[in-house]
Every structure is written in structure tokens, then in C-alpha cells.
Amino acid sequence: MLSEVRFEGVHKIFGTETAVEDLNLTVGAGEFLVVVGPSGCGKTTTLRMLAGLERPSYGRILIGDKVVNNVSPRFRDVAMVFQSYALYPHMNVYDNLAFGMRARGASGKLVADRVKETADVLGLGQLMKRRPSELSGGQRQRVALGRALIRQPQVFLMDEPLSNLDAGLRVQMRAELSRLHERFRVTTMYVTHDQVEAMTMGDRIAVMNSGRLQQVDAPETLYDSPANIFVAGFIGSPRMNFVPGRLTTAQGKPTVEFLGVKAPLGAGARLTADATDADVTVGIRPEDLMWRKAAGPDSTLSLHAEVDVVEPMGHEAYVTALCAGETVTSRFPPRSGVRTRERVELALNPARLHLFDARSGTTILLRPIAGAADPPRSVGEARTDDSAEGRAERQRQPQARGTQSRAEEIS
Amino acid sequence: MSAVQARRVGAESLIVVPYNRVSAAAVATNMILILLGCFFLLPMLWMLFASIDSNPDWAIRLPSPTLANFVDVLGRADALSSFRSSLILAGTTTVVTTVLAVLAAYPLSRMHIPFKRAFMLAILFASGLPVSMLIIPVYQMYVTFGWLDSLYATALFLSASSLPFAIWLMKNFIDAVPVELEQAAAIDGASTARIVRELVLPLTLPGIAVTAIYTFINAWGAFIIPFVLTYSPDNQPGPVEIYNFMGSHGLFKFGDLAVFSLLFSVPVIVLYLFMSRYFSGAFNFGGAVK
Numbered sequence: 001m002l003s004e005v006r007f008e009g010v011h012k013i014f015g016t017e018t019a020v021e022d023l024n025l026t027v028g029a030g031e032f033l034v035v036v037g038p039s040g041c042g043k044t045t046t047l048r049m050l051a052g053l054e055r056p057s058y059g060r061i062l063i064g065d066k067v068v069n070n071v072s073p074r075f076r077d078v079a080m081v082f083q084s085y086a087l088y089p090h091m092n093v094y095d096n097l098a099f100g101m102r103a104r105g106a107s108g109k110l111v112a113d114r115v116k117e118t119a120d121v122l123g124l125g126q127l128m129k130r131r132p133s134e135l136s137g138g139q140r141q142r143v144a145l146g147r148a149l150i151r152q153p154q155v156f157l158m159d160e161p162l163s164n165l166d167a168g169l170r171v172q173m174r175a176e177l178s179r180l181h182e183r184f185r186v187t188t189m190y191v192t193h194d195q196v197e198a199m200t201m202g203d204r205i206a207v208m209n210s211g212r213l214q215q216v217d218a219p220e221t222l223y224d225s226p227a228n229i230f231v232a233g234f235i236g237s238p239r240m241n242f243v244p245g246r247l248t249t250a251q252g253k254p255t256v257e258f259l260g261v262k263a264p265l266g267a268g269a270r271l272t273a274d275a276t277d278a279d280v281t282v283g284i285r286p287e288d289l290m291w292r293k294a295a296g297p298d299s300t301l302s303l304h305a306e307v308d309v310v311e312p313m314g315h316e317a318y319v320t321a322l323c324a325g326e327t328v329t330s331r332f333p334p335r336s337g338v339r340t341r342e343r344v345e346l347a348l349n350p351a352r353l354h355l356f357d358a359r360s361g362t363t364i365l366l367r368p369i370a371g372a373a374d375p376p377r378s379v380g381e382a383r384t385d386d387s388a389e390g391r392a393e394r395q396r397q398p399q400a401r402g403t404q405s406r407a408e409e410i411s
Numbered sequence: 412m413s414a415v416q417a418r419r420v421g422a423e424s425l426i427v428v429p430y431n432r433v434s435a436a437a438v439a440t441n442m443i444l445i446l447l448g449c450f451f452l453l454p455m456l457w458m459l460f461a462s463i464d465s466n467p468d469w470a471i472r473l474p475s476p477t478l479a480n481f482v483d484v485l486g487r488a489d490a491l492s493s494f495r496s497s498l499i500l501a502g503t504t505t506v507v508t509t510v511l512a513v514l515a516a517y518p519l520s521r522m523h524i525p526f527k528r529a530f531m532l533a534i535l536f537a538s539g540l541p542v543s544m545l546i547i548p549v550y551q552m553y554v555t556f557g558w559l560d561s562l563y564a565t566a567l568f569l570s571a572s573s574l575p576f577a578i579w580l581m582k583n584f585i586d587a588v589p590v591e592l593e594q595a596a597a598i599d600g601a602s603t604a605r606i607v608r609e610l611v612l613p614l615t616l617p618g619i620a621v622t623a624i625y626t627f628i629n630a631w632g633a634f635i636i637p638f639v640l641t642y643s644p645d646n647q648p649g650p651v652e653i654y655n656f657m658g659s660h661g662l663f664k665f666g667d668l669a670v671f672s673l674l675f676s677v678p679v680i681v682l683y684l685f686m687s688r689y690f691s692g693a694f695n696f697g698g699a700v701k
Contacts, residue, residue: 053594073597086595090613099609100599147599 002029003064003154003187005050010059012045012211019045021211023059027155030185032178033216034202036192038234042211043191047157050189051080063154079148080157083164085140087132093119093143094128100151118150121180138169149180156188162197174200195235199223207231229281229361232354238286238318241328244358245282247271256355258282259303259324263350270366271355280364283354286318289330291338295347303346305330307338321346458676461669468665480666490671492645493652496562497675500637500648501630503566508577509623511570516581517611521590531579538575545572546639553640565640569633573626580625584618585611624686628679649675 005027012020020042027033035043048054050061052073060067068076079100088096094115101111119125122142132140141161148156161177162170178201181188192198198205199219207214207222207230215227226232232240245258254271255264259282265271290299305323310332317332321344330346338344355365453471461467462481464474484490519527549568550559558564588611596606612619634650641647647655653675656668 051594051598053598073594074600074602076598078598080595080598082591082595084589084591086589086591088592088596088610099596099601103596103599103601103605147595151599 002185004029004062005155005187005189006060006062007046007050008060008062010046010049010056010061012042012049012054013057018211020049020056023213025206025213025216027187027189028203029187032181032188032190032201032203033206034190034192034198034204035206035208036195036198036234037208037214038193040210041208043193043208044159046208047080047159047189047191050155051078051157052076076155077153078155078157079151079153081144081148081159081161083160085132085144085164087140087143087147089132092129092131093124093135096132096143097124097146097150100147104151114150118146121149122146137165138173141165141169141173145177145180149184152186154187156186156190158188158190160192160194161190163192163194177201195237199235205235207234209234225363226283226354227363229283229356232283232356232363236285238329240354241284241286241289241326242356243282243284243326243328245280245355246278247280247355247364248277256280256282256353259326259328261301261303263301263353265365266351272364272366279358281356281358281361283356284328284348285352285354286329287331288349288352289328290347291319291330291332291336292345292347294333294336296349298349298351299347301348301350303348305344305346307340307342307344310338310340319344458669458672461665462673464666464669467669480670483664484667484670484674487667489644489647489652489655493647493649494675496637496641496646497631497648497650499562500566500569500633501627503563504569504573504630505623505627507566507570508573508626509619511574512577512581512622513615513619515574515578516585519578520582520585521593531582534575534578538579542572543635546635550639558640560641560643560646562641562646565637566630568640569630569636572636573629577622577626581615581618581622584615584621587618588614621686624682628682631679 007023007025010020010023011018023042023046025046035046037043045054049056050063052068052071056069061069063076063078088099091099097115097118098111101114106114115128116125119128122145124139124142124146127135127139127143132143135143141164144161148158158177162173165173174197181201190197190201202219204216204218205222206216209230215222215231217225222231222235226235226240229242233242243258245256248255248257250262250264253264254269255262257263289303292299292302303323305321305328307319307321308327309320311318311320312334315334317334317336318329319332319336319338320327320329322328323346328346332338353365354363356362357364457471460471460474463476463478464472465477465479466475467480518524519531524530553559553564553568556564558567592610592614593606596610601609632650633648634654637646637648638651638654641651649671653668653672656671657663
């Protein structure tokens with residue numbers, strides 16, 4: 001029953017607008033792939049093409065071994081959860097759940113059994129006689145989910161299913177969706193603009209921007225080794241700091257100059273072949289830029305800055321500071337006592353730097369700079385085997401990775 | 412009045428009372444509305460009083476009650492046949508118009524059609540054209556086809572003239588049904604026939620009813636088209652019959668006229684009441700999308 005989904009050179013052009021450009025993407029059988037990107041990046045169009053609601057302008061879409069470009073939605077054996085839920089307003093919950101099975105000519109007995117089963121899984125048992133207008137947002141969401149689950153399709157498609165829920169319910173449903181995926185292991189393509197959903201739910205994340213696929217990787221890989229400035233800036237909150245820098249060679253070693261400091265790249269750092277002495281954009285995650293007084297021994301670089309804004313979050317605080325004419329955000333411990341206008345010393349581990357080509361925005365650092373031991377990551381897990389082999393291995397077997405551990409983390 | 416009271420209470424007892432101001436503008440507006448309302452209500456009042464008056468004339472006055480006028484009208488064959496004609500005319504027009512309007516409005520609402528906007532504007536323009544403009548060429552056409560004095564052929568032209576507005580109305584009703592419902596049903600595996608039967612029709616039923624009732628009421632009151640296209644006494648619908656009451660009997664039978672008008676208005680009033688129910692409560696897609 002598990003099917004792989006493949007996009008091969010898919011384009012979608014609306015009039016003069018190119019919504020999706022040359023998309024090549026494989027969703028492994030049983031994988032939970034999250035497609036994330038800003039509004040208008042083509043993620044929903046991609047999903048709708050897979051559902052059969054839009055037809056690709058060029059390229060092929062395969063479900064299993066079958067090219068489905070010309071297969072109507074009805075015969076694709078996919079189920080979709082819409083952002084708006086799209087429940088049938090004149091039918092009660094039971095009929096909403098039963099609709100798809102009845103449409104496929106299932107017998108009354110089978111329909112009744114499966115409706116009951118699905119309702120039990122989702123806790124909808126008491127609501128069977130209600131109409132959608134008599135349900136709360138969370139209940140509607142469950143019905144929409146149930147309508148997809150009951151069909152036992154080859155592929156699940158979800159279009160921002162949590163965006164209409166309030167914050168608390170969203171966290172709860174996020175965990176529930178992960179649990180359901182763990183249980184049924186149906187190939188899932190999940191579209192969202194919310195990077196937290198992407199990071200917590202996806203086996204892998206596909207980042208899209210302006211109709212182009214930017215990077216597909218496991219969440220931690222995406223976070224640690226963003227392929228370009230867009231991915232680096234989109235994943236992670238607060239956003240990664242970007243400051244101009246210059247790549248030079250000192251004593252035969254590549255060195256990067258930025259914010260008035262010089263940082264030699266560690267022995268393990270490998271640059272892309274065409275990286276030369278040139279202008280670069282240096283990326284620094286706020287959690288890698290720490291208060292000197294709270295920093296570990298690996299943070300060998302020191303920067304002097306003037307505090308501009310302090311945003312306490314409770315468990316930590318984000319401090320926006322001016323440093324060598326650039327505005328940077330850094331993570332401070334809670335109750336650090338620093339105030340606006342105060343001069344502080346910031347500490348940075350050079351191994352955590354990201355380097356991007358100043359013009360193209362693509363990364364020029366193949367691996368994060370080796371060297372010091374990794375500090376704890378805000379994503380939750382310490383970085384695992386980040387060698388090229390390890391990364392490829394994870395991509396080959398996305399379902400082997402710990403959805404379970406993440407589900408536990410959330411719940 | 413309440414405002415005055417409120418102010419006086421407030422001044423005397425120093426209790427703060429909600430303060431309703433009656434402005435000069437509000438008074439003027441209401442006076443004008445009442446005046447306009449009289450223009451509509453007084454003729455109806457005359458119709459009510461005259462219908463049960465034993466000796467009615469132009470004046471509105473309290474009647475000396477009798478049912479003689481009703482007995483008189485209900486005994487007249489032409490009065491009854493005009494009801495039959497009106498029913499055939501309005502019924503046929505309603506069925507033809509509604510079916511065609513739904514069939515036209517659905518693709519206009521849902522599909523990508525070249526020049527759709529221009530087409531919709533043309534429809535809107537057509538719905539504003541007065542039919543009297545067309546009546547002479549249409550008469551000529553009916554003469555040529557030999558369709559004169561046929562109620563069904565007349566209904567055909569009535570349908571054509573009510574279609575533009577009906578399409579426009581119906582399209583707006585279908586637009587209000589979220590297209591995602593149909594997409595969800597298609598992904599759920601439903602055939603087009605099932606989607607139409609189980610989603611589109613039930614969800615647009617209020618719209619279909621409103622379109623049908625609206626068309627029926629218009630056709631029921633249509634005067635100029637049947638007046639020109641039918642001539643035999645058996646085929647004269649109600650509005651033409653009323654005209655005959657006034658024109659051809661020399662001496663006005665005010666009582667009969669009032670009774671006939673009253674009876675002829677009843678279906679329209681009933682349908683309006685029915686339609687208002689649909690307008691107030693039936694358009695509820697709550698829970699469908701967000």
C-alpha cells in the first residue's frame with residue numbers, strides 16, 4: 001500500500017506567472033515530507049498538482065510507478081485535508097466521514113464499521129449527528145482528518161491543516177498528527193508556512209521559494225547546513241544574522257573577516273571548489289552568538305556590541321545589539337540584567353559560522369567548520385553524524401529516523 | 412417621546428438614564444418613508460375595502476360588507492380561465508428559466524471560459540433592456556412562425572427575457588458555495604454526477620428556489636408580452652384580464668375589479684413570504700470552510 005511520490009521536472013505556469021519551476025522531488029514510501037516556504041512560493045500549487053486539482057504545465061508526476069498527470073483526482077487514491085477543512089455543511093459528521101467510501105461504492109456494513117473505527121481513533125464518537133456548523137474548530141479539524149484517514153489512501157496531502165486553529169490546539173494537533181503518521185505510516189506531503197510545524201513533524205523538509213525548490217533535507221541537516229541564504233534565514237527563529245564579510249587566505253589557511261574580527265576556518269572546514277578570496281555573507285544563528293559571561297570555552301571569538309533591545313522570553317532572552325555597524329541578535333540567559341545602551345561582550349564559536357557567496361547566496365562551506373565540540377542545539381538534539389555518508393544514509397531511509405522521539409518531545 | 416422622558420427623569424432625580432436623541436433628520440426621513448408607504452398602501456386598502464363593499468367606487472371608505480363581488484367573479488368563466496392561463500404561462504416560464512439558468516450559471520461560476528467577463532457584462536446589460544423595445548420584431552417573428560396566441564410559445568419569450576437576470580442571480584448563489592467542497596468531493600472519489608446530486612444541488616437549493624420564485628412572480632405579473640402575443644379570450648392571463656375589466660365593460664365594476672386583483676395577488680404574496688424565509692436563514696455554509 002505504501003507508495004512513493006515523484007515529481008520529475010514539473011513546471012506550473014499560470015499565464016505569465018511561473019508558480020512552480022523545474023521541480024524534482026521524491027517523497028519516499030511512508031515518509032512524512034513537509035513542504036515549507038513563504039506565501040506564493042508554489043508549495044500549495046505543488047500539492048494541488050499532486051491531488052490533480054491543477055495540471056502540470058511540463059514534467060511528470062508519479063504515484064508509485066504510475067504517471068498520474070492525466071488521472072483525475074477521483075482515481076488518484078489520494079486524500080487531502082484542506083486548510084479550510086471543506087467539510088460538507090449539509091451533512092452530519094457521520095455522512096461527512098462516510099462520503100468518500102460511499103462514493104467508491106463500499107457496502108453499508110463496511111462503511112459503518114470504518115466510520116466507527118475512524119471516529120474512535122479521533123475521538124469523534126459523540127459528535128456523529130452534528131453538522132459542521134455545530135462543531136468547534138478543533139472538532140472540524142478532526143472530522144477533516146477523519147475524512148482523509150477513513151479512505152486508507154496511498155498518499156495523504158495536507159494543506160496548512162493547522163493554520164486555522166488557535167495556538168494551544170495547534171501544538172496538540174501537531175503531536176496528534178505525528179502520532180497518527182507513526183501509526184499508519186502513509187506517505188504524506190504536508191504543506192505549511194510555519195517552520196515550527198516543519199521542524200517538528202517532517203521526516204524531511206522541502207523548502208521552496210519563488211517556485212523553486214531550495215533544499216530537501218532532514219530537519220537538523222537543514223538547520224545545520226542550509227544550502228543558501230534563503231533557507232538559512234527561513235528556518236530558525238529568531239532569524240539567522242547575516243553580516244557582510246570577506247574571505248581571505250592567511251598563512252595558507254582560509255580566514256573570514258567580519259564585524260571587525262578575523263576567524264581562521266578550522267582544519268575540517270571545506271570550501272566549495274569555486275570559493276576564492278571574495279566578499280561573503282556570514283551567517284550567525286542567534287543562539288551561537290552568546291553573552292561572554294554565559295559562553296563556553298569553544299566561543300573563542302569576542303565581539304563588542306552596544307545593546308539596543310532586550311526581549312525576555314522567560315527561559316532565555318534575545319538581545320538585539322549594534323556591533324561594528326551591524327544589527328545582530330544574540331541569545332542571552334534569562335535575567336542577565338543587561339540594559340539598552342549598555343556595552344557588552346559577545347562570544348562566538350567560529351565552528352558555528354555559516355558562509356554564503358555574497359552574490360549568489362549559496363553556501364560556500366560544505367560542512368560546518370570542524371573543531372570544537374558542538375554546543376547543545378536549540379532544536380533539541382545534539383548534532384549527530386554529519387558526515388556526507390551519514391546525511392545520505394538518512395535521506396535514503398527517512399522513515400528510520402526518529403519521528404517517535406520528536407513526537408515524545410512535543411507531547 | 413422616550414427621549415424627552417429620559418431627559419426629564421435625568422434632570423429631576425439625577426439618575427443617569429440612557430439618552431436617546433431624536434434628530435430632525437430622523438424625523439424627516441421617517442415622514443418621507445411614511446408618505447411613500449402611503450402611496451403603496453392606500454391602493455391596497457382600496458382593493459381590500461372595495462372587494463367587500465356592496466356599492467364601491469373610486470373612493471376609499473369603510474365598506475358595507477357583502478360577498479356578492481366574490482360570488483360574481485368566481486362565477487365568471489373568463490376570470491377562471493385567466494387564472495389557468497397565468498398558471499400555464501408563469502409555470503412554463505419558471506421551469507424553463509430556472510433549468511436553463513442553473514445550467515448556464517454553473518459553468519460561468521466554476522470554469523475558465525474565454526471572455527467570461529464580457530459575457531457576464533452582456534448578460535447584465537441584457538437584463539436591463541426593456542422588453543417593450545423588442546416587442547414589435549418579436550411579434551413579427553411569432554407571426555412568421557405561426558406561434559401567436561399559444562401560451563407555451565409566449566412562455567418561451569417570457570423565459571428568454573427573464574433568463575439574463577436569472578443567470579446573474581443564480582451565478583451569485585453558486586459562487587457562494589465554496590469550490591473547495593467540490594474539490595474535496597472529487598478527491599474523495601465522487602463522480603461529477605454524484606457531486607452535482609449530493610453537493611451542488613442541495614447547497615444551491617435555496618438559490619434555485621429564490622430564482623424560481625422570482626421568475627414566477629415576474630411572469631405572473633407580466634402584461635405587455637402576453638397582451639401582444641395572445642388574443643383569444645381563453646388565453647388571456649390575469650394582468651391582461653384586469654386591463655379588460657377596466658377597458659371593455661364601459662361601466663366600471665369596481666367590486667369585481669377589486670376582488671379579481673385581490674385573488675390574483677394571493678399567490679404572489681404567499682410566494683414572497685416563502686422566499687423571505689429562504690433569504691433570512693437558509694444561506695448558511697457554517698462549518699464548511701473555517
